[in-house]
Amino acid sequence: MLNVLADFVGELRAAGLPVSMSEHVDAARAMRVIDLGDRTALRDSLAATLVKDGDHLPAFYTAFDVFFATRVATPPSDATPDGEAPDGDAGSPGSGQSQGDGGGASAPLSADQLADLLYRALRDGDSTALNRGARAAVARYAGMEPGRPVGGTYYLYRTLRSLELERLEARLTDERSAEDDQLAKRLARDEARARIENLKRAVERAIRERLVEDRGSTALAKSVRKPLPEDLDVMHANREELAQLERALRPLSRKLATRLARRRRRRRRGPVDLRHTVRRSLSTGGVPLDLRFKPPRPAKPEIVVIADVSGSVASFARFTLHLVHAISSQFSKVRSFVFVDGLDEVTDYFDGVDDPAVAVARINAEADVVAFDGHSDYGRALLNFHERFANDITRRTTILILGDGRNNYHQAHADVVADLRRRARNVFWLNPEPASYWNSGDSIIDQYAPYCDRVVECRTLRQLEAFVGELS
Amino acid sequence: MTSLDPRQELAKRLGLEHLPPVHFESAGDVRARLAKHEYLSDEAIASVAFLADRLAKPVLVEGPAGTGKTALAKAVADAVGARLVRLQCYEGLDESKALYEWNYRKQLLRIQAGRSEDQAQESWSELEEDIFSDEFLLTRPLLEAISATDPVVLLIDEVDRVELETEALLLEILSEYQVSIPELGTIRAQQIPMVFLTSNNTRELSEALKRRCLYLYIGYPDVQRERDIILARVPGISTALAEQIAEVVRSLRTLDLKKAPSVSETLDWARTLVILGREEIGAEEAVATLHILLKYQSDIERATKEILGRTVSLA
Numbered sequence: 030m031l032n033v034l035a036d037f038v039g040e041l042r043a044a045g046l047p048v049s050m051s052e053h054v055d056a057a058r059a060m061r062v063i064d065l066g067d068r069t070a071l072r073d074s075l076a077a078t079l080v081k082d083g084d085h086l087p088a089f090y091t092a093f094d095v096f097f098a099t100r101v102a103t104p105p106s107d108a109t110p111d112g113e114a115p116d117g118d119a120g121s122p123g124s125g126q127s128q129g130d131g132g133g134a135s136a137p138l139s140a141d142q143l144a145d146l147l148y149r150a151l152r153d154g155d156s157t158a159l160n161r162g163a164r165a166a167v168a169r170y171a172g173m174e175p176g177r178p179v180g181g182t183y184y185l186y187r188t189l190r191s192l193e194l195e196r197l198e199a200r201l202t203d204e205r206s207a208e209d210d211q212l213a214k215r216l217a218r219d220e221a222r223a224r225i226e227n228l229k230r231a232v233e234r235a236i237r238e239r240l241v242e243d244r245g246s247t248a249l250a251k252s253v254r255k256p257l258p259e260d261l262d263v264m265h266a267n268r269e270e271l272a273q274l275e276r277a278l279r280p281l282s283r284k285l286a287t288r289l290a291r292r293r294r295r296r297r298r299g300p301v302d303l304r305h306t307v308r309r310s311l312s313t314g315g316v317p318l319d320l321r322f323k324p325p326r327p328a329k330p331e332i333v334v335i336a337d338v339s340g341s342v343a344s345f346a347r348f349t350l351h352l353v354h355a356i357s358s359q360f361s362k363v364r365s366f367v368f369v370d371g372l373d374e375v376t377d378y379f380d381g382v383d384d385p386a387v388a389v390a391r392i393n394a395e396a397d398v399v400a401f402d403g404h405s406d407y408g409r410a411l412l413n414f415h416e417r418f419a420n421d422i423t424r425r426t427t428i429l430i431l432g433d434g435r436n437n438y439h440q441a442h443a444d445v446v447a448d449l450r451r452r453a454r455n456v457f458w459l460n461p462e463p464a465s466y467w468n469s470g471d472s473i474i475d476q477y478a479p480y481c482d483r484v485v486e487c488r489t490l491r492q493l494e495a496f497v498g499e500l501s
Numbered sequence: 502m503t504s505l506d507p508r509q510e511l512a513k514r515l516g517l518e519h520l521p522p523v524h525f526e527s528a529g530d531v532r533a534r535l536a537k538h539e540y541l542s543d544e545a546i547a548s549v550a551f552l553a554d555r556l557a558k559p560v561l562v563e564g565p566a567g568t569g570k571t572a573l574a575k576a577v578a579d580a581v582g583a584r585l586v587r588l589q590c591y592e593g594l595d596e597s598k599a600l601y602e603w604n605y606r607k608q609l610l611r612i613q614a615g616r617s618e619d620q621a622q623e624s625w626s627e628l629e630e631d632i633f634s635d636e637f638l639l640t641r642p643l644l645e646a647i648s649a650t651d652p653v654v655l656l657i658d659e660v661d662r663v664e665l666e667t668e669a670l671l672l673e674i675l676s677e678y679q680v681s682i683p684e685l686g687t688i689r690a691q692q693i694p695m696v697f698l699t700s701n702n703t704r705e706l707s708e709a710l711k712r713r714c715l716y717l718y719i720g721y722p723d724v725q726r727e728r729d730i731i732l733a734r735v736p737g738i739s740t741a742l743a744e745q746i747a748e749v750v751r752s753l754r755t756l757d758l759k760k761a762p763s764v765s766e767t768l769d770w771a772r773t774l775v776i777l778g779r780e781e782i783g784a785e786e787a788v789a790t791l792h793i794l795l796k797y798q799s800d801i802e803r804a805t806k807e808i809l810g811r812t813v814s815l816a
Contacts, residue, residue, distance in 0.1 A: 288704065
């Protein structure tokens with residue numbers, strides 16, 4: 030068991046969770062005092078000792094399901110006929126009928142039978158029957174081929190598609206609410222959704238179990254490993270991941286603001302205030318025991334953000350604008366501009382809005398950023414910015430340019446950036462593409478790079494947070 | 502490999518004569534006894550509380566506001582029949598408020614009293630020994646919990662509010678169950694207290710602190726558990742109504758609200774409906790009492806529109 034634990038800890042570390050030596054020891058100790066046959070207790074105990082951040086729990090559960098699927102749970106259905114016996118004992122209404130064919134995946138239920146079994150399991154909230162149904166569904170629909178190095182998302186998709194979840198949901202909803210009341214309907218729908226969600230999880234579990242059997246947990250863990258929200262690649266995130274990022278961003282910006290404010294307060298020390306020190310020294314007979322300092326000049330920078338919001342990098346720009354404005358109290362002024370091939374100032378959108386996400390949503394809908402064909406044109410946008418706003422740039426301004434530098438073969442106008450840099454304190458370029466892709470295709474980041482203080486690769490929230498933290 | 506049981510090991514380090522008895526038999530025992538004190542736990546909560554007892558480690562509890570983090574510590578204290586010692590954290594909390602402070606007024610009095618009695622022979626070293634003794638020590642919650650001889654549960658509430666430097670104060674207590682006072686030496690715990698820390702996650706706690714604790718995340722409960730909580734905490738409510746309330750609240754939590762309703766707000770709502778004598782929630786009651794669950798006007802408007810399919814009338 031200790032070896033399994035060591036492997037498991039190794040997997041967690043590989044997934045990016047910081048697990049220290051002493052936490053590993055705690056987990057081992059915890060395993061000595063709990064009932065190892067109880068899978069839930071094992072999971073909760075390991076979570077309590079190994080994971081110290083709520084955001085990391087999903088990654089933990091994924092790894093746990095893979096590692097402790099077959100070893101702790103009852104052996105999966107097709108090994109021995111006994112494998113199903115504990116399930117049957119739990120006493121579900123349909124158990125008598127399905128016991129006979131539950132013995133192996135090779136004796137499948139008909140499609141209608143299966144649909145009916147699942148429907149009844151969902152309606153009655155019978156988890157044993159649900160798990161059995163999920164296994165049968167996977168056997169029937171997933172079409173799993175042994176030895177393929179996949180994580181199972183494809184199998185999940187295939188199984189769920191065949192199960193026709195919308196119909197199932199509608200059936201469950203109708204079952205509950207006959208009345209024509211909006212509230213009752215809504216409640217019935219949410220209840221049905223929650224149950225369908227259970228089914229999805231059961232199917233996912235069933236697929237995992239079979240994959241583990243096929244390829245062993247260590248290999249599988251690698252392919253199902255989910256990156257932590259702060260390590261997700263912003264540019265290639267799918268919709269669900271974007272929602273995850275959105276959720277992660279709010280606490281992240283709040284934490285960043287607290288940290289920066291603390292740092293500023295702690296640094297509160299200007300040069301020695303001689304007058305004050307001498308006056309204080311009178312009480313100690315003229316010996317300056319107690320040095321007094323002048324209050325510091327708050328050297329808060331002014332920030333100007335110029336963001337490309339064309340399709341490919343839009344989500345990155347959104348996150349950065351959100352983050353910068355969320356901590357705007359740490360800067361003396363923040364101005365934001367967005368462009369595609371035209372440029373528009375969007376600073377006002379953030380005024381008097383307590384949630385930057387609202388403002389960011391408005392930018393997408395309202396900002397006037399397309400002048401011609403709607404393909405990014407960095408040269409034109411920067412030229413436009415220079416014409417209209419160059420005089421507002423002072424020695425206290427830090428300029429952030431966000432974008433991948435993919436200029437669609439337009440003119441670069443890099444001299445504009447050179448002039449901006451002469452006027453500003455710093456010019457930074459944040460590029461959401463991996464550094465290895467820079468200057469390939471129509472990316473002309475190298476033409477701008479000589480005039481920027483730094484070009485930073487910013488693919489994940491973690492990198493973004495680190496960069497913004499350095500700014501103030 | 503002679504690995505001691507963590508409790509024995511700690512007891513030995515603390516120099517306790519006999520090993521204090523464990524509080525809980527099993528995770529199931531935790532659940533049953535917490536339930537007796539009207540705290541309905543789930544498996545994760547019970548497991549972690551059980552481990553905290555067996556491994557003699559503090560528990561760091563995180564989660565959204567109003568999900569029963571503080572209530573857990575209180576319920577555990579009640580269940581094991583211990584006194585709850587509570588340290589409420591805030592920005593600016595320091596050693597003298599959290600650990601101990603010398604009662605310097607009393608010390609001054611003592612010195613002056615010594616003089617007026619005109620006993621010049623009282624030597625300085627005697628006096629010094631005298632004024633730095635227990636008598637002149639004001640104990641604050643942490644020291645109180647450590648030096649208590651009766652069983653205590655220590656609750657360090659909202660630990661994320663203190664500065665990083667102050668957090669370091671806690672480390673000695675959390676890992677060694679002792680407090681070092683320069684003038685007195687080290688004060689070790691007389692028993693093994695259970696320690697709970699709560700955090701609303703407004704900032705990242707230090708690695709050192711997290712490493713010393715077990716971690717428990719308490720999120721919003723599922724419908725069944727929330728229903729049971731309502732049944733346990735709101736007298737005179739029917740099961741049907743409790744279930745309906747739990748379902749409405751779940752639906753509300755799926756909306757993108759500024760502040761999702763917490764468990765304590767759910768309980769307030771349930772009590773209100775009972776007082777109003779309702780047996781079920783219709784759209785009318787829901788609209789009239791939604792402000793108990795939701796605290797922002799924009800949230801109320803949104804919920805009314807999406808769940809009840811109406812617009813808020815400003816009448």
